[in-house]
Amino acid sequence: MEVENNQELLCIKGKNRNYAFDFSCVQEICKGLEMSEIPCLPSLFAGVCNYKGEIVPVVYLEEGDGGAGDEMTLIFHYKEYYLGMLYQGKTFILPAENFTVIRQPEGELTGGIWAGRAMLQAGGELYLQADPEKTIQQLADFFRVEFLRKTY
Numbered sequence: 385m386e387v388e389n390n391q392e393l394l395c396i397k398g399k400n401r402n403y404a405f406d407f408s409c410v411q412e413i414c415k416g417l418e419m420s421e422i423p424c425l426p427s428l429f430a431g432v433c434n435y436k437g438e439i440v441p442v443v444y445l446e447e448g449d450g451g452a453g454d455e456m457t458l459i460f461h462y463k464e465y466y467l468g469m470l471y472q473g474k475t476f477i478l479p480a481e482n483f484t485v486i487r488q489p490e491g492e493l494t495g496g497i498w499a500g501r502a503m504l505q506a507g508g509e510l511y512l513q514a515d516p517e518k519t520i521q522q523l524a525d526f527f528r529v530e531f532l533r534k535t536y
Contacts, residue, residue, distance in 0.1 A: 392477045393504075395511060396458075398446045404483070404504055404511040409520075411459040413475060417442075417468070428497050430470040435459055441523070442468035443497055460516045467520050482506045483513075497523075 393404040412435075419431040419442060430442040442457060458469045487503040499518035504511045 392479050393483065393511075393513070394458075395476050395478055396445060396471055397473055398471070400446055402509055402511040403445065403498065404478070404513045405458075405516060406480075406513070409460045409462045409516050411461040411466070414457045414459060417457045419470070430468075433457065433468055435466060435468065438466050440466040440468045442470050443523075445469055445471035460520060462517045462520045465520045465524055467516070467523065478506055483511070486510065
């Protein structure tokens with residue numbers, strides 16, 4: 385079975401797993417964005433940054449990331465929401481035809497914070513094809529309902 389996206393996937397090797405993102409809501413890859421920490425946020429949040437006049441919440445690629453000087457921020461845009469993802473390491477692009485779908489989600493397929501579309505295999509390595517749209521929507525719901533209820 386082949387990947388739905390017939391173009392290319394943006395790949396990042398994390399500490400615990402590999403991730404693949406299609407370009408549907410990738411806005412930009414930025415280096416050196418200044419982060420402002422926000423108290424009381426869950427540990428998966430790096431803080432917020434200013435991206436072209438927008439205050440953007442930033443999450444770690446994986447929990448426990450952070451602290452190295454070579455961090456990059458991947459900015460996603462979906463509907464009226466922006467989300468930044470702080471990660472270390474290099475990104476690379478693989479053609480979608482290099483991937484084989486190993487598992488489609490039966491319910492929830494997650495990689496920490498990231499909702500997943502599928503588990504993919506390419507070159508002997510496994511990748512979680514992350515679903516940024518669903519992840520952004522889940523985070524928006526979390527802030528609208530859960531976080532505001534617990535803090536106010």
